[in-house]
Amino acid sequence: MITLTGINKIYRTREIETQALENVNLEVNKGEFLSIMGPSGCGKSTLLNIMGLLDTPTNGTITINGTSTEKMKDRTLAEFRNRMIGFVFQSFHLINSLNVIDNVELPLTYRKISAKESRHLAEEVLQKVGLSHRMHHMPSELSGGQCQRVAIARAIVGDPEIILADEPTGNLDSKMGTEVMDILHRLNKEEGRTIIMVTHNEEQAKQTSRTIRFFDGRQVE
């Protein structure tokens, strides 16, 4: 599904040079639930962002579904992100000036799709995450757990094969965290979506199909 070969990422600022990733080689299979662990600052987010085509590696190649993304132009990259990948972030990243359903519909606004169908799809995924009754609320009126469920709804509304989740429960208490994890597991088991998740929680990691560990930009396990 996703193949990373020889990925290096170096951040250069005026003062320092940080090697965030060093020669990462990774193969993620279709339908896998992969968890990534490691101390903070070891490059987990950087890796996830590169896999999600939000950022480019300094060198190395990413192949998604057999297509190399190396020479992709902005248009194709945007299309790939839109069709193939759904993101879930630690801090939710909902658009505060849009209500819940409009937030969920966001990925569909970049597709040729009727307003009616778009609304219908958004309602369907909101039902899946159990938030049908909060459709017209603003994000500021929701709890953290609800926000993250909205974010998951947004990530899956466009029916992507891959979900990238960067510490999705990092900002949630354990009860809300469990709710979110349950949803992710369902998406993996019932719908066969490939999920790659960064987590600090050993318990959560244990429940996934595979765990890889990072230290200082290198995969150690």
Add this chain to the structure above:
Amino acid sequence: MNTKYFKQIWAHLRQDPVVSIISVLGTALSIFLIMLVVMLQQVKVAPFSPESNRSRILYAQYISISNKKWGDGSSNGPMDVKIAKELYKSLKTPEAVTIYSVCTIPAVISIPNSGTITTDALLTDADFWHVFDFRFIKGKPYDQVSFDAAIPSIVMAESMARQLFGNIDIIGKNVEFNYTSYRIVGIVKDVSTLASTAYAQVWVPYTTTSYINNIWCEVGGSFSTAILARSRKDFSAIRTECNQQLAISNKKLSEKGYKILSRNRPYDQEKKTITYGANIEPDINADHRQKIIIFIILLLVPAINLSSMTQSRLRRRIAEIGIRRAFGSTRSKLLKNIITESFIVSLLAGIIGLIFCFAFAYLGTDILFAQPYQSTFCQPTIDTSILMQPATFLYALGFCFVLNLLSSLIPAWRASRINIVNALNGKIK
């Protein structure tokens, strides 16, 4: 476009009301100022009754004459009726040609057993009523027959009729016009002084006055000519015909050493409005350049200010930009979104500005439209038929669009270039 756009715009405007109000009012104010300038020009060129045909009229207001004996000198001014007929009435292409006094003439008017009133009178021929579309409330204009026979007939503006008689059921009655008895044949709706050619309070056949005897330098007199073409397309044919006619007249005049200088007359409405003297040909290109410079300044100054406001607003929405990109917005789509959004706001501001402008035009008509070289008894008046020109709205829309592009293009372009991860983390670079 759907309501989502508007909802979001509204939400953003509400997020920081002070900045929003300042930037909306700032845009409104600039559109207001620009539209004042546009309006000053519009009243001079846009069609409104009785000058509804402005777009297809050519004017020969003045004539210029030189003589072998004068060296480089020339004499310039209104023309005599005879030469006006020879040069312009003879044309075949136009729909109609009218000869009228170069400006309104102060005249006294009275009815028996009352005092006299001073009025603005225009001396015209019968075709005048064809070239200009007056709204007759009562009666009708004097016709060619009574004009040729020099029958003292008079057309009056409604307000003048009411001032004299207290009512307008006065067709067929007589008034004293410059101490001669004239029969009232028609009452027209009042004409704004902004109709700079057709305006007057009373209109009489020039054949009934002595102004036709005022002749200087062979061809100079007290009159101007307006040529109504069937369409603007005929302008060049009319000009060609004018030049042929001029050559014929000049041949005759050369016996006495005279020569009429064409100065590329006749002029269209726009060129007429920048004619400030009879002795020079107005430079339409220089005028356009001047206006463009004024518009650039009027647009650029607010655009720079608004641009920094757009920039700071976008800075607060930096995460949203990252989110949109992460979920599939291309750079160009993002750019389009930002510009469309800010265009909607500009348009709203533009409407406010235009309303200000119309209000100002109504309330401050005499300040705004005071015409420096015109001395009439009436103040300029303005009404919706003059203000509500389609062109005015198009200009306003156009200027909103340009102002918006100038103020949002650079910030939007920068926003669309931001690295996605940085944007998500709220970092600008």
